[in-house]
Every structure is written in structure tokens, then in C-alpha cells.
Amino acid sequence: MWTAEIPAFLPLAIAAVLALVTRGWLRSAIMLLAPVLGGLHLLSVDPGVVVHIQILDLELTPYRVDRLSLIFGYLFHLGAFIAVLFALQVRDSMQHCAALLYVASAIGAVFAGDLLSLFVFWEVMGLSSAFLVWAGRGPGSAEAGIRYLLFQILSGVLLMAGALWHWVNTGDLSFNEIGLAGGASWLLFLAFGIKAGFPLLHNWITDGYPASTPTGTVFLCMFTTKAAVYALARGFPGAEPLVYIGMVMACFPIFYAVIENDLRRVLAYSMINQLGFMVCGIGVGTALALNGAVGHAFNDVLFKGLLMMSMGAVLYMTDRINGSDLGGLYKSMPKTTVLCMIGAASISAFPLFNGFVSKSMVMSALVNEGYHGVWLAMLFAAAGVFHHAGIKIPYFAFFHHDSGIRTQEAPLNMLLAMAVAAVLCIAIGSQPQLLYQLLPYDYDYSPYDVTHVLTQTQLLFFSALAFVWLNTRGMYPPELRSTNIDIEWLWRRLLPSAALRISSRLAAARDGLLELLSPALRPEFWANRKLLQLTLSRQWPTGSMVLWVAVFLAVMLFSGLFVKGA
Numbered sequence: 001m002w003t004a005e006i007p008a009f010l011p012l013a014i015a016a017v018l019a020l021v022t023r024g025w026l027r028s029a030i031m032l033l034a035p036v037l038g039g040l041h042l043l044s045v046d047p048g049v050v051v052h053i054q055i056l057d058l059e060l061t062p063y064r065v066d067r068l069s070l071i072f073g074y075l076f077h078l079g080a081f082i083a084v085l086f087a088l089q090v091r092d093s094m095q096h097c098a099a100l101l102y103v104a105s106a107i108g109a110v111f112a113g114d115l116l117s118l119f120v121f122w123e124v125m126g127l128s129s130a131f132l133v134w135a136g137r138g139p140g141s142a143e144a145g146i147r148y149l150l151f152q153i154l155s156g157v158l159l160m161a162g163a164l165w166h167w168v169n170t171g172d173l174s175f176n177e178i179g180l181a182g183g184a185s186w187l188l189f190l191a192f193g194i195k196a197g198f199p200l201l202h203n204w205i206t207d208g209y210p211a212s213t214p215t216g217t218v219f220l221c222m223f224t225t226k227a228a229v230y231a232l233a234r235g236f237p238g239a240e241p242l243v244y245i246g247m248v249m250a251c252f253p254i255f256y257a258v259i260e261n262d263l264r265r266v267l268a269y270s271m272i273n274q275l276g277f278m279v280c281g282i283g284v285g286t287a288l289a290l291n292g293a294v295g296h297a298f299n300d301v302l303f304k305g306l307l308m309m310s311m312g313a314v315l316y317m318t319d320r321i322n323g324s325d326l327g328g329l330y331k332s333m334p335k336t337t338v339l340c341m342i343g344a345a346s347i348s349a350f351p352l353f354n355g356f357v358s359k360s361m362v363m364s365a366l367v368n369e370g371y372h373g374v375w376l377a378m379l380f381a382a383a384g385v386f387h388h389a390g391i392k393i394p395y396f397a398f399f400h401h402d403s404g405i406r407t408q409e410a411p412l413n414m415l416l417a418m419a420v421a422a423v424l425c426i427a428i429g430s431q432p433q434l435l436y437q438l439l440p441y442d443y444d445y446s447p448y449d450v451t452h453v454l455t456q457t458q459l460l461f462f463s464a465l466a467f468v469w470l471n472t473r474g475m476y477p478p479e480l481r482s483t484n485i486d487i488e489w490l491w492r493r494l495l496p497s498a499a500l501r502i503s504s505r506l507a508a509a510r511d512g513l514l515e516l517l518s519p520a521l522r523p524e525f526w527a528n529r530k531l532l533q534l535t536l537s538r539q540w541p542t543g544s545m546v547l548w549v550a551v552f553l554a555v556m557l558f559s560g561l562f563v564k565g566a
Contacts, residue, residue, distance in 0.1 A: 126152025238285025250276025
């Protein structure tokens with residue numbers, strides 16, 4: 001039917017516009033209905049629907065439905081409903097509009113059938129999500145939002161450059177399996193890797209997410225990185241470097257998360273850890289591994305969203321989020337405490353919770369394909385996530401020492417959103433076929449055999465024993481009352497200071513050159529300088545950007561002509 005060709009992102013995009021012009025219960029109803037109606041529409045769409053449009057000599061595919069895109073479409077509509085329900089009490093039109101546009105662009109990205117359409121949604125996704133960081137309006141939110149946006153723009157520039165290069169080489173913009181062969185593919189690989197949180201390129205997650213609002217962080221944790229996982233699964237399945245990249249992603253955040261004081265920042269590191277399992281599974285590339293990666297992305301939206309919501313509720317009710325300032329909240333927020341513990345059990349992959357039924361698929365695939373060393377590293381990563389997310393988050397927020405904070409339970413809409421996610425975590429964990437029947441590749445797998453259950457249970461038991469022993473002996477790493485930065489030192493300290501030094505030296509050289517040449521060239525120079533300022537609107541950053549864009553386009557044009565001429 002023609003209705004099957006209606007793009008899946010359209011209901012959320014319309015709701016984003018309506019969120020600006022409506023208020024009160026009407027806006028809340030529109031925001032809740034948009035993901036519901038969009039999800040119901042998507043349930044009626046079968047794989048194989050393709051929409052083509054012709055622009056000059058380019059045939060684009062802005063909407064393509066297959067089993068891989070469908071599961072992410074279901075996931076994003078479900079995540080949108082939960083996040084919107086959690087944010088209903090917010091009275092900020094800009095934040096609501098940005099959140100819904102962000103969701104719409106993420107849905108558009110996973111159904112884009114060509115690289116140019118993907119680029120459009122990719123950029124809208126980055127820009128709209130940056131507004132959720134700025135909406136925090138707290139100390140450092142503006143700077144964090146700018147740093148966040150720079151990474152999103154960099155990813156988009158690399159995506160566009162890789163797409164153009166790929167088009168010059170092949171004459172095709174279709175977004176299918178690309179593989180790591182040639183410069184264009186590496187640019188696309190890096191573009192997806194930035195938004196997937198690759199090592200050294202991950203700081204927009206740990207920097208931007210904690211700077212957002214209590215509700216904005218819930219949206220942020222659900223969509224960008226999962227869209228990147230989709231893009232990697234679509235373009236680079238079986239790319240072996242992803243196995244080792246994923247291994248590093250899963251392991252290194254553990255060391256920072258255990259000493260981090262900001263509990264939302266702990267969860268940001270935990271997100272990178274969980275992304276490592278997904279990236280590793282994509283790198284293995286078998287049907288079991290890819291199903292495990294996609295299934296774990298689905299489950300991560302639920303259990304990471306649940307943990308982010310529980311910490312958002314704590315922040316909303318107490319205006320505090322550092323572990324050193326919290327504790328004893330189980331007395332005031334018992335329902336939030338129970339829901340948080342369900343999320344903690346799920347992310348730790350306890351049997352009968354959803355993290356177990358997807359993480360075990362990736363681990364089994366590693367063993368099946370002979371990656372025994374990587375399997376051991378991922379086993380360490382699985383134990384680590386239990387320490388910093390499974391134990392540390394609920395323990396320091398709700399138990400530990402009594403901080404003396406007495407507040408009220410979270411608002412009803414927040415509790416309902418957390419309850420929906422918690423029920424799904426338990427339902428999928430106890431009935432994994434609910435998830436398995438949606439996965440993109442046919443593979444018969446049962447997570448509840450003796451080996452899987454015993455291995456995971458023993459791992460969790462000894463991890464808990466280690467935590468108790470370290471904590472009772474005072475050896476568990478204390479939270480540092482500061483912002484712990486890793487490779488962020490490069491972006492926050494080294495590069496800015498180097499840029500200032502270079503800028504000051506260039507300015508001194510310019511002044512010296514002007515003084516030397518001023519007798520002969522001053523009238524002409526100032527006339528040309530005035531013309532240049534008028535042309536570039538008297539803004540050095542704008543003029544610099546225009547200059548570099550012109551240089552980039554010239555290089556691309558020259559390279560294209562050179563390749564065609566060859």
C-alpha cells in the first residue's frame with residue numbers, strides 16, 4: 001500500500017514542529033502519540049519497501065526498509081516513547097522540539113538507503129542533540145555543547161568527504177556494505193567511529209552527556225551511538241579492526257568509571273564499555289555476532305536508559321549527582337531505588353535480565369571464531385561493568401553513608417517511564433525470543449544453557465566479593481571531587497593553548513610584516529583588507545571557515561577531475 005512508503009521519521013518531525021506552537025496537555029498528548037503512531041505504522045511495513053527520488057543525475061534512496069533497519073526503527077520509537085514520558089513535566093519548548101527532531105533524524109538515518117540522505121539526517125541529528133546539551137544551562141554547559149557539536153560536525157564532514165570520494169570511485173551512493181578498501185571507506189569508517197565513541201574520539205560522550213538536563217541525557221544516551229552501531233553493522237560487518245577497537249572500548253572506561261564522582265559521567269563511561277561489546281560483535285561479523293551486537297544495542301537503550309532515568313530523577317529531586325554528596329536516598333525514593341537496581345542487574349548481565357541474553361551472544365561468537373584472547377579481555381570488561389554500573393551507581397546513590405538528604409519520590413511520569421523500561425528488561429531477559437524474533441539474521445541460539453549461566457553467575461559472584469572486600473578494607477578507589485579527564489586533556493588543554501601560542505606568534509609576525517611594508521603598501525593593503533572584511537562579514541572564524549571550505553571543495557574537485565582523467 002502507498003502508506004507503507006510514508007517515511008518513518010515523519011510523525012516525529014511533525015511533532016517537533018507542533019511542540020513549538022502548543023502548550024500544556026495538548027503538547028504532552030502530541031509528544032506521546034507521535035512515537036506510538038509512528039511505531040504502529042512501522043509495524044505494518046514489511047521489509048523490501050524502497051522509495052527513490054531523482055535529483056539531477058543522482059538517484060537517491062531516502063527510505064529503505066529491511067530487517068536491519070526495522071529493528072532499529074522499532075527500538076527508536078520505543079526509546080522515544082519512554083524518554084518523552086520521562087520528560088513530560090519539562091516546560092521548555094526548545095528542549096522538546098530539539099528532542100523530537102533528534103529522534104526523527106535518528107529514525108531517518110537508519111532508514112536512509114544512500115550516503116547523501118544519511119549525511120542529511122546525520123547532520124540534523126548532531127545539531128539537534130547539541131541543543132539538548134545547551135539546554136542544561138549549567139556551569140560549563142555552553143562550552144561542553146560547543147565541544148560536543150565540533151565532534152558531530154567533524155563526523156559529518158568526514159561522512160560527506162567519504163561519500164563524495166566513494167561516488168567518484170564507484171559512481172554509486174548506495175549505502176550497503178562498504179568494507180575497508182580504499183581511502184573513501186576509511187573516511188566513512190572514521191565518521192561512524194566518532195559517533196560510536198571509538199577510543200580517543202569518545203570524549204563528546206563523557207563531556208556532553210553529564211552537562212545536559214536530567215531529561216535531555218536520557219534522549220542523548222538512546223540514539224546517536226545506536227545510529228552509529230547501525231551504520232557500522234550496515235557498512236562494515238566483519239571488519240576485523242573492529243574486534244580490537246571494541247575490546248579497547250570495553251576495557252579502558254572501567255578504570256575511569258571507578259574513580260569518577262559524577263554518577264551520570266560514570267554511566268557515560270559505562271556506555272562506551274557497552275558499545276565495545278557491540279563494536280566487537282560487528283567486527284566478528286558472523287550471523288550470531290551481528291545478532292548479538294544489534295540485540296545488545298536494543299537492550300542497552302532499555303537498561304542504560306533506565307539507569308540514566310534513575311540518576312536523572314535523583315538529580316531532579318535533589319539537585320545533586322556526585323556520589324560523594326548522595327547516599328541514603330532509599331528512604332526517600334524507594335521506588336526509584338528498586339527500578340535503578342533492575343537497571344543495574346540488567347547492565348551487569350544477570351541471568352533472567354535482558355543484558356544477559358544479548359551479551360552472551362557476542363561472547364559465544366568470539367569463542368566460536370577463535371578470538372580467545374579477546375574473549376578473556378571482554379570477560380574482564382563484563383566484570384568491570386558490574387563494579388562501576390551494577391554496584392557503584394545504586395550503592396553510592398541510594399545506600400552507602402546517609403547524606404541526610406530527605407526528599408520526595410520522583411514525579412509519576414518519571415516513575416512510569418522507568419517502570420516501562422524495567423518491565424521490558426525483565427520480560428526480554430526471561431523470554432529472549434521476544435527480542436530474537438526481531439533480529440536481522442536467522443540463527444538458532446539459546447542463552448540459557450549450563451555453560452553460559454554458570455560462567456556468568458561465577459563472574460558476578462566473584463566481582464561482588466571483590467567489591468565487598470575492597471570496600472570493607474578501605475581499598476576501593478574513592479570518588480575524586482573533580483572532573484577526571486582522560487584524552488580530553490588534548491582537546492581542553494593542549495590544543496587550545498597551542499592554538500593561542502600559534503595565533504599570538506602569527507599576529508606578531510603579521511604586525512612586523514605590516515610595519516616593514518607599510519610605507520609602500522599601506523593604502524592598497526588597507527583598501528584590500530576592508531574589502532576582505534566586508535566579504536567575510538568581519539568575522540575571523542566565519543572567514544576562516546569559508547576559506548577552508550573553499551580549499552576543501554577545490555581539492556575535492558581537482559581530485560575528482562584527476563581520477564576521471566586517469
